[in-house]
Structure formats: structure tokens, C-alpha cells
Amino acid sequence: MSGRAAKTDESYVAGAVTDPDERVDAELVAAAVKGSDAAMDRLLRRHESAVLRLVRLLGVAPPDREDVAQEIFVRVFRHLGTFKQGRSFRGWLYRITVNAVHDHRHRLSRRARREAPWNETLDDTPDVSAAPADHAVALERRRELGAALSGLSARERAVFVLVEIEGLERREAARSLGITSITVRRHLSRARASLRAILAGSEKKTPGG
Amino acid sequence: MFFGLFGKDERALPHGKQALDEALGAWREAEAVLPAERLSSGARANIRALARQRASVASDRPLTGLFVPLGRLVAAAGVPALLLAVSFGWFIGGGAADFQGSEASGLSVVSIDARKVNGLAVFDIANGGRIHSVYRGSSAAGLAEADLFTKTQGSFTDTLDGGSGVTYYRID
Numbered sequence: 001m002s003g004r005a006a007k008t009d010e011s012y013v014a015g016a017v018t019d020p021d022e023r024v025d026a027e028l029v030a031a032a033v034k035g036s037d038a039a040m041d042r043l044l045r046r047h048e049s050a051v052l053r054l055v056r057l058l059g060v061a062p063p064d065r066e067d068v069a070q071e072i073f074v075r076v077f078r079h080l081g082t083f084k085q086g087r088s089f090r091g092w093l094y095r096i097t098v099n100a101v102h103d104h105r106h107r108l109s110r111r112a113r114r115e116a117p118w119n120e121t122l123d124d125t126p127d128v129s130a131a132p133a134d135h136a137v138a139l140e141r142r143r144e145l146g147a148a149l150s151g152l153s154a155r156e157r158a159v160f161v162l163v164e165i166e167g168l169e170r171r172e173a174a175r176s177l178g179i180t181s182i183t184v185r186r187h188l189s190r191a192r193a194s195l196r197a198i199l200a201g202s203e204k205k206t207p208g209g
Numbered sequence: 210m211f212f213g214l215f216g217k218d219e220r221a222l223p224h225g226k227q228a229l230d231e232a233l234g235a236w237r238e239a240e241a242v243l244p245a246e247r248l249s250s251g252a253r254a255n256i257r258a259l260a261r262q263r264a265s266v267a268s269d270r271p272l273t274g275l276f277v278p279l280g281r282l283v284a285a286a287g288v289p290a291l292l293l294a295v296s297f298g299w300f301i302g303g304g305a306a307d308f309q310g311s312e313a314s315g316l317s318v319v320s321i322d323a324r325k326v327n328g329l330a331v332f333d334i335a336n337g338g339r340i341h342s343v344y345r346g347s348s349a350a351g352l353a354e355a356d357l358f359t360k361t362q363g364s365f366t367d368t369l370d371g372g373s374g375v376t377y378y379r380i381d
Contacts, residue, residue, distance in 0.1 A: 037257070044248075053245075058235070070248070070255055073256045074259045099275060102275040113214075139239045141231065142232075145229075145233065145236050155276060165233075177275070177276055193271045196228065199229055
């Protein structure tokens with residue numbers, strides 16, 4: 001996946017962003033706040049893939065994903081002025097994404113739209129046919145994990161996705177979600193335990209698979 | 210230790226642990242070969258257009274957090290407790306603290322209600338219960354120590370002699 005490698009804590013010490021990607025983001029944010037359309041466009045293109053991936057991982061149904069991503073970026077650009085320089089833009093973006101998906105879920109619940117279930121499995125994305133044939137096993141495993149994610153609560157899922165799949169440090173995930181590292185650890189432990197149980201169960205059902 | 214804390218013992222599922230690690234490895238492998246997801250050009254155009262529009266109240270309300278902001282909840286829960294404590298303090302202290310604060314700021318909040326009831330002059334002083342000296346005399350000017358009538362902590366009553374003269378009171 002295009003998820004990033006785990007980052008050291010030093011990148012997030014006291015507002016001093018040392019990560020080159022974060023520095024580029026900070027410069028683009030500063031330019032976009034001053035009204036640069038080019039900077040806004042670069043920010044959008046740099047992060048649209050990650051946002052769409054996260055929206056998918058958090059369980060938004062395929063027909064709604066682009067709408068949710070659109071809502072996220074509109075909010076991001078409207079509130080760029082409130083972004084605190086020195087903080088992780090990616091972390092801020094992830095927080096908006098998680099909360100926007102949560103809002104989307106609530107809207108669906110209110111409308112009781114049965115045609116777009118919340119716990120969407122991930123066996124439908126993205127364009128699996130484009131993958132080389134020798135990755136068929138990996139794709140099957142990926143589908144299984146995606147299905148297993150549907151068995152997690154929204155909070156467990158958000159923490160697991162950010163830490164285990166997106167590769168965020170626990171501390172970074174905690175900042176993104178506005179919770180403590182202890183809460184992250186607790187949800188992560190529960191998520192892992194649930195996923196292990198689900199995957200172990202599916203292995204028993206399909207021995208050798 | 211963690212078993213009791215988290216309720217589920219991950220060590221009890223060695224096969225599940227292996228399955229999860231394998232699934233995560235396979236996930237990363239699969240994601241690496243799949244094309245990156247992209248927004249449509251129409252969606253990008255919408256984002257640019259909407260981002261420039263003035264935020265409307267309906268569409269731009271704050272997002273609901275997935276995680277409950279516990280710290281803010283605790284702080285919010287503390288507000289009623291604080292109000293109760295302040296009210297209780299006011300009740301116990303007879304409002305003296307507030308009065309002194311106002312006095313310190315140079316403002317006077319003393320008010321006097323004077324009325325005649327059944328041949329009595331009744332004065333109520335809303336002064337936070339502080340002691341005041343009341344002087345009485347037949348002339349408005351020159352009420353001196355010799356004219357000290359009483360000291361009061363909120364109200365006092367004087368018997369009027371029924372004559373036609375005017376009685377003056379000075380309250381310090």
C-alpha cells in the first residue's frame with residue numbers, strides 16, 4: 001500500500017515539524033491560507049489518495065466515498081486558517097476524515113438508508129483486476145481482513161486502521177483522534193483480539209486456505 | 210496483567226495472531242500493487258468551488274467527534290458544580306465577597322429603602338450585612354458624633370415623635 005512508514009516521535013516534538021513531507025505541507029498550507037489556488041490544488045492532489053483510502057478503510061460504501069472525501073476537503077480548505085502551524089497536517093486531516101466519516105454514518109442512521117450499510121466490506125476496491133495475477137493470494141488475504149474489519153466497533157476500527165494500516169505511531173494516532181495514547185492502546189488491543197478471533201475462526205472454516 | 214485490564218487475552222489465540230500478522234502483510238503487499246485512488250476531476254472542481262464559498266451554518270457546523278472529548282465533558286460538568294459552590298459561598302457569606310469586590314472596584318452597591326410603617330421609620334440597607342452608623346438630627350447639616358443614633362447590619366427602625374418637624378438621618 002502507499003501507507004507511510006512508521007514515524008519517530010521526534011517528528012512531533014513541541015510543534016517542531018522535522019518530517020520533509022510535513023514541511024512541504026506546512027508551506028503549502030501557509031500559501032493556501034494566503035489565497036494561492038496552486039497551493040490548494042497541490043494539497044488536494046497530495047492527500048486525496050490517502051483520504052479516499054481512509055474513507056474506504058473506515059467502511060464508507062463505494063457510492064458515498066467521493067462525496068465524503070469532497071466534504072472533508074471542503075472543510076479542510078475552509079478551515080485552513082485554524083490549522084496550527086508546527087502541527088502535523090496529515091494528523092489534522094486524518095482527524096477531520098475520521099470525524100466526517102462518523103458524521104456520515106450518523107446521517108445514514110438517521111435516514112435509515114438500508115441500501116448503504118455502514119460496515120462495508122472491502123472486497124470491492126480499488127480495481128483489483130489491475131493487480132498482477134501473482135498477488136492473488138495477497139488480494140484474497142486483503143479481502144478477508146477487510147471483511148474482518150467490519151466486525152470491529154467504529155472506534156476500534158479507526159484506531160486499528162490508523163496504527164496498523166496507515167502506519168501512524170500510537171502517539172500520532174492519539175493526537176489525530178483527540179484521545180490519549182492509553183485509549184489508543186486499549187482500543188488497539190481490543191481490535192487485535194477481535195480480528196485474531198475472527199481470522200482464526202475463518203481459518204478453521206477453510207483449512208489450508 | 211493485561212488480561213484483566215483488557216478483558217481478552219491475545220496470547221490465547223496464537224493461530225489468530227499469526228493469521229492477523231499474515232493478513233496485515235498481505236494487505237500491505239496488495240495495496241502496494243493496486244493503483245492509488247483518485248478523486249474525479251468533477252469532484253476536485255466542486256471542492257475548489259465550495260471551499261471558496263462562505264461557510265453556511267447548515268453545511269459547515271462542527272463535525273461530531275468519533276471519540277467523546279472526555280476532558281471537555283469533565284470541564285463542562287464542573288461548571289454547574291462551580292456555580293453551586295459560588296452560590297453556596299454567597300449564601301454562607303451573605304454576599305460579602307461580592308460586595309467587597311464591587312467596593313474595591315470603586316462602585317457602590319449600597320441601596321437604602323426607607324418607609325413609614327405605623328408611625329415608625331423603617332430603613333432597610335442592602336449593604337451585604339456590614340455594620341453602618343446611623344446619625345439622627347433635626348438639621349441636614351452638621352450631623353456629628355453626638356447625633357449617633359444606632360449601628361445596624363441591615364435594617365433599623367426609629368419611632369417618629371409625631372411632630373411636624375423633619376428628622377434627618379445620615380448613614381455611614
